[in-house]
Amino acid sequence: MNEPEFGEIRKRLECITPERQRIAKIFKTYVEKAIDELGPGYMVDLQGDFFGTPIRITIEISATNGELP
Secondary structure: OOOHHHHHHHHHHOOHHHHHHHHHHHHHHHHHHHHHHHOOEEEEEEEEEOOOOOEEEEEEEEEEOOOOO
């Protein structure tokens, strides 16, 4: 699969509706707070698709030492 070019990515970001931007901002605020509460012993990978319907958010959490307690 080919990676989208920068111009295409910028165009897609510009077309996100204000409501989708609001939803993304709300989730970003709370996810960042949750990551801070976890502390430095965890790695968090967050991916979101705010272009499609339904909006999809994937969060993967792993311990820095490899095992979750």
